[in-house]
Amino acid sequence: GAEVVINGSSSPAVVDRSNESVKHNIQPASSKWRHNQTLSLRMKQILKFLDAEKDISVLKGTLKPGDIIHYIFDRDSTMNVSQNLYELLPRTSPLKNKHFGTCAIVGNSGVLLNSGCGQEIDAHSFVIRCNLAPVQEYARDVGLKTDLVTMNPSVIQRAFEDLVNATWREKLLQRLHSLNGSILWIPAFMARGGKERVEWVNELILKHHVNVRTAYPSLRLLHAVRGYWLTNKVHIKRPTTGLLMYTLATRFCNQIYLYGFWPFPLDQNQNPVKYHYYDSLKYGYTSQASPHTMPLEFKALKSLHEQGALKLTVGQCD
Ligand code: CTP
Numbered sequence: 001g002a003e004v005v006i007n008g009s010s011s012p013a014v015v016d017r018s019n020e021s022v023k024h025n026i027q028p029a030s031s032k033w034r035h036n037q038t039l040s041l042r043m044k045q046i047l048k049f050l051d052a053e054k055d056i057s058v059l060k061g062t063l064k065p066g067d068i069i070h071y072i073f074d075r076d077s078t079m080n081v082s083q084n085l086y087e088l089l090p091r092t093s094p095l096k097n098k099h100f101g102t103c104a105i106v107g108n109s110g111v112l113l114n115s116g117c118g119q120e121i122d123a124h125s126f127v128i129r130c131n132l133a134p135v136q137e138y139a140r141d142v143g144l145k146t147d148l149v150t151m152n153p154s155v156i157q158r159a160f161e162d163l164v165n166a167t168w169r170e171k172l173l174q175r176l177h178s179l180n181g182s183i184l185w186i187p188a189f190m191a192r193g194g195k196e197r198v199e200w201v202n203e204l205i206l207k208h209h210v211n212v213r214t215a216y217p218s219l220r221l222l223h224a225v226r227g228y229w230l231t232n233k234v235h236i237k238r239p240t241t242g243l244l245m246y247t248l249a250t251r252f253c254n255q256i257y258l259y260g261f262w263p264f265p266l267d268q269n270q271n272p273v274k275y276h277y278y279d280s281l282k283y284g285y286t287s288q289a290s291p292h293t294m295p296l297e298f299k300a301l302k303s304l305h306e307q308g309a310l311k312l313t314v315g316q317c318d
Pocket of ligand 1: 092108
């Protein structure tokens, strides 16, 4: 069968801003890219220890209110499963028996601005978005369709002012209502510090009967994803949401298309790129403090793009 060569390096990612974007030029160009079915199937086999159906969320039967959970990244800190969290645990997996022909995973890079990719993104059978990123005002470039959206607890602080007043609570509520039955994926057990924020969101969903299918990933997902990339010699400190979503999607999507993955300050034509398409957050991936190794992840994804296992779009859509 085809051999999967994922070209990551274990050396720390050194960011040389002068030629970073040139180094990461995407080949083949969009029009020449061909899906490599053999390779996609092989990726699926390699990943068989990852079970998207199971790993996307802890199910109701496995926890009860009051249970103590150790945070995945802060093993010494614990949290209790609240009544609300328990209520919102799915009874059956939101991905049960789900398989899709083509999926889009939309990262949040400013490279999406002026891409005109909205229609193309919305044409995929399953669309995954990250961290409740806004869509309405950016529909031309990012599309509207959302089948699954992630929400790190920190989003409540960053994008919704920690719900300090009724206006912000209303804003979040509107955003949640707009999800309209899609999956809301909340990594509540990853890192300490987000407990209250997760609780506020849970409360809001229950109180206002928001129509979302909540999912709370377990430790299993992280082990599986990390293990998988380590096997391929890609030493990822803490996988980003985007990489978790890609890895998960390999299990239930035939073809995978990535948009908005570009952790560099200049685009391929040397023009500045915002870190997020929708806010003024600055690049943090170069700092020692950042738990992520985004450029390293990007290198691995780029290598998979070159082999046809996934398609990265980092410019305009046709
Ligand atoms: N991303 C990217 N380039 C950027 C910004 C984001 O490739 N300039 C990808 C990353 O895979 C990231 C995903 O898009 O996980 C979602 O972006 P964001 O919401 O910014 O994620 P972060 O909060 O930065 O990181 P995480 O949620 O992974 O902790």
